[in-house]
Amino acid sequence: MYDNRVLIAGGGPVGAVTGLRLAQLGIPVTVFDQLDEPAEDHRAATLQPSTLDLFKPLGVIDRVLEQGLESRMFQWRDRATQEIVAEFDYARLAGETEYPYVIQLEQHRTVYAALEAAKKHSLFTIHRPVEVISVEQDAEGVEAKVRHADGKTEVHRGRYLMGCDGGRSIVRKATGVSFEGFTWPERFNIVTTTYDFSQLGFRLRNYCAHPQRWVSFMKVPGEDNKGLWRCVFPAKTEESDEEVMSDAWIHARFAECLSSGGPYEVIHRNMYNVHQRVAGNFRNGRIILAGDAAHINNPIGGMGMNSGFQDGLNAAEKLAEIWNGADPESLLDRYDRQRRLTAIEYVQAQSIANKRMLEERDPAARKANLDNLRAIAADPDKHLDFVRRSSLIAMLEKSRTIQ
Ligand SMILES: Cc1cc2nc3c(=O)[nH]c(=O)nc-3n(C[C@H](O)[C@H](O)[C@H](O)COP(=O)(O)OP(=O)(O)OC[C@H]3O[C@@H](n4cnc5c(N)ncnc54)[C@H](O)[C@@H]3O)c2cc1C
Numbered sequence: 001m002y003d004n005r006v007l008i009a010g011g012g013p014v015g016a017v018t019g020l021r022l023a024q025l026g027i028p029v030t031v032f033d034q035l036d037e038p039a040e041d042h043r044a045a046t047l048q049p050s051t052l053d054l055f056k057p058l059g060v061i062d063r064v065l066e067q068g069l070e071s072r073m074f075q076w077r078d079r080a081t082q083e084i085v086a087e088f089d090y091a092r093l094a095g096e097t098e099y100p101y102v103i104q105l106e107q108h109r110t111v112y113a114a115l116e117a118a119k120k121h122s123l124f125t126i127h128r129p130v131e132v133i134s135v136e137q138d139a140e141g142v143e144a145k146v147r148h149a150d151g152k153t154e155v156h157r158g159r160y161l162m163g164c165d166g167g168r169s170i171v172r173k174a175t176g177v178s179f180e181g182f183t184w185p186e187r188f189n190i191v192t193t194t195y196d197f198s199q200l201g202f203r204l205r206n207y208c209a210h211p212q213r214w215v216s217f218m219k220v221p222g223e224d225n226k227g228l229w230r231c232v233f234p235a236k237t238e239e240s241d242e243e244v245m246s247d248a249w250i251h252a253r254f255a256e257c258l259s260s261g262g263p264y265e266v267i268h269r270n271m272y273n274v275h276q277r278v279a280g281n282f283r284n285g286r287i288i289l290a291g292d293a294a295h296i297n298n299p300i301g302g303m304g305m306n307s308g309f310q311d312g313l314n315a316a317e318k319l320a321e322i323w324n325g326a327d328p329e330s331l332l333d334r335y336d337r338q339r340r341l342t343a344i345e346y347v348q349a350q351s352i353a354n355k356r357m358l359e360e361r362d363p364a365a366r367k368a369n370l371d372n373l374r375a376i377a378a379d380p381d382k383h384l385d386f387v388r389r390s391s392l393i394a395m396l397e398k399s400r401t402i403q
Pocket residue numbers: 009010011012013014015032033034035038039042043044045046047107130131132133164165166167169170190272290291292293299301302303304305306307308
């Protein structure tokens with residue numbers, strides 16, 4: 001017998017928010033996460049206006065707004081000259097969103113906000129630390145085999161299963177869905193410092209172009225709300241992991257990128273590989289992929305998690321229609337079309353373009369890129385179009401038009 005419920009592998013940002021929405025829509029949902037509590041790794045920091053709009057009916061918006069930092073403007077600089085090339089203003093989105101700004105908040109605090117709200121629902125259950133080790137499906141339902149911390153395994157049965165289990169998704173692998181794309185040759189080192197870059201004229205979100213050593217800076221609240229800055233530095237392929245993680249390497253980056261500032265107290269560092277990949281299909285029968293399980297991208301622009309929320313909430317609305325008797329096949333195929341096409345057209349395209357703009361080496365192309373950013377910022381229509389894309393409002397709108 002299959003339970004009349006949705007199973008979710010992964011209680012990260014996308015699984016937590018999707019589980020909350022399903023419970024609110026009256027669908028029993030069980031989430032499994034292999035960690036005993038949400039990971040506090042230094043990943044997403046930016047909640048886009050499109051996400052804040054989506055969060056409003058979920059009852060998590062107040063918690064997010066009270067904890068996060070409001071950031072209206074973001075800045076592009078030429079690191080070679082320290083010139084501010086362009087500033088983009090989310091206030092131009094007033095009238096299209098109730099929240100014409102981003103909220104800078106550590107990813108795990110968004111997860112906690114969603115889980116706090118979800119746990120109030122009797123239809124929501126989360127099991128952790130419990131790892132999903134295999135999934136199967138037939139015409140009637142799905143099965144997830146899970147393993148507890150003591151090694152004990154058990155099988156849970158449901159009507160549908162969502163893979164929200166991140167880039168290495170075992171759900172995606174189990175369904176045999178491809179994950180095509182590429183891995184950038186360089187790694188990124190994300191370094192967190194207490195140094196306050198606003199004293200050097202930076203906004204809360206900044207991208208500084210340079211042919212060899214670009215850098216991006218973001219402010220997050222920090223656990224004590226005194227503010228921390230996360231800096232992303234690319235590492236050259238010939239630099240060893242050990243070298244890139246050393247104090248000497250990090251302080252050399254600060255010195256060359258920001259000759260006037262410092263000292264930089266480093267409180268965290270983490271190096272990772274960067275990929276651009278999209279699943280070949282976002283659904284396979286009764287199994288639905290969302291978030292990083294379905295698509296991964298470089299973090300420049302702050303779009304990965306935000307587009308994952310759009311996936312999860314889109315799928316939740318469709319599952320609610322299915323629970324009310326609608327045809328599952330056409331709805332879930334539409335989910336795939338809506339979310340897969342826009343993941344490619346918006347998140348992959350924009351994050352790749354952002355990285356190429358930051359790192360362009362050819363002097364003529366570099367000048368053309370920076371001139372183009374200046375021209376976009378100066379033209380009201382182009383400026384609005386640019387912030388509609390950056391905020392993922394355009395992506396959400398496009399997704400909804402796809403039949
Ligand atoms: C440095 C960096 C900065 C970023 N900045 C931004 C940003 O500003 N804005 C933005 O939108 N995105 C950003 N991203 C991307 C963002 O972090 C991801 O898109 C986001 O974490 C995806 O959420 P998810 O829930 O799909 O997957 P994950 O966050 O990977 O969560 C997956 C969850 O599934 C669990 N899990 C995995 N396997 C299993 C299993 N077999 N059984 C049970 N549980 C399992 C994990 O424990 C985890 O809790 C950034 C990424 C990086 C690396």
